[in-house]
Amino acid sequence: MAGRVRRLLKANLPKTVYEILRVFYPVKNLLEVANFLIDKNLNISFSQKLQILRKSHLISTHVESPHSMQEMLTFISHILKIPKEKKGVIVEAGCYKGGSSAKFSMAASIVGRELVIFDSFMGIPQNSEPQQQTIFGFVTKFAEGSYCGSLEEVKSNIAKFGSISSCRFIEGFFEDTMPSFAEPVCAAYIDVDLVSSTRTCLKYLFPLLEKDCSIYSQDGHLPLVTDLLNDDCFWESEIGISKPRIIGLEKQKLVEIVKR
Numbered sequence: 001m002a003g004r005v006r007r008l009l010k011a012n013l014p015k016t017v018y019e020i021l022r023v024f025y026p027v028k029n030l031l032e033v034a035n036f037l038i039d040k041n042l043n044i045s046f047s048q049k050l051q052i053l054r055k056s057h058l059i060s061t062h063v064e065s066p067h068s069m070q071e072m073l074t075f076i077s078h079i080l081k082i083p084k085e086k087k088g089v090i091v092e093a094g095c096y097k098g099g100s101s102a103k104f105s106m107a108a109s110i111v112g113r114e115l116v117i118f119d120s121f122m123g124i125p126q127n128s129e130p131q132q133q134t135i136f137g138f139v140t141k142f143a144e145g146s147y148c149g150s151l152e153e154v155k156s157n158i159a160k161f162g163s164i165s166s167c168r169f170i171e172g173f174f175e176d177t178m179p180s181f182a183e184p185v186c187a188a189y190i191d192v193d194l195v196s197s198t199r200t201c202l203k204y205l206f207p208l209l210e211k212d213c214s215i216y217s218q219d220g221h222l223p224l225v226t227d228l229l230n231d232d233c234f235w236e237s238e239i240g241i242s243k244p245r246i247i248g249l250e251k252q253k254l255v256e257i258v259k260r
Contacts, residue, residue, distance in 0.1 A: 065099030088186030098154035102162030123148030220255035
């Protein structure tokens with residue numbers, strides 16, 4: 001696999017660009033980087049792609065970012081492919097210290113859309129959800145107050161590394177802030193850890209999602225979240241639709257929920 005990826009990069013990139021990427025990115029990320037650079041459906045210049053990669057690497061080295069290159073490039077690519085005629089803002093729910101927000105804000109700026117960031121900025125709320133063994137076999141526990149980044153810290157990180165002018169911040173717990181949010185959404189990324197928070201986000205964001213648009217959840221490795229996404233009753237009684245198409249469910253951490 002590593003050899004095939006390197007050959008793909010060498011065949012499609014200038015030598016100097018290839019050498020830079022080879023130094024900065026481990027083999028496990030090279031395939032995602034290569035696919036991003038040669039994707040002709042993104043409608044941005046090669047230099048813009050390089051800038052996104054360069055800044056994303058910079059962000060990851062300066063801001064604690066519990067996500068993978070693949071997860072970030074998947075959603076960034078999705079943002080860049082949204083048809084211009086689609087209405088709506090981009091939503092991120094759960095931003096921790098703003099590493100992902102800074103990366104998403106670059107793409108939002110390029111396509112001229114607003115990134116609306118929902119977070120308590122106090123960490124995970126009080127909860128009684130049990131420890132979970134993920135689909136990958138390790139155990140997680142989300143204690144109250146964990147994954148906390150203050151609003152000032154998040155804004156500072158985005159201003160330093162991303163596009164702060166593309167961002168709007170909605171502070172508070174989701175159950176308090178999302179019910180009054182009523183704007184069209186063309187893409188959303190939720191990284192909220194708790195099944196209760198996932199339920200709230202889907203309840204209030206999915207009805208706002210434009211047709212043929214998607215919500216990505218970074219919590220597809222958590223059994224409680226997987227059970228919720230698989231629950232026909234949840235979709236029918238709380239969202240008012242049949243269970244939508246969910247790509248990657250029970251197979252990967254980042255899953256895509258598509259509205260048709």
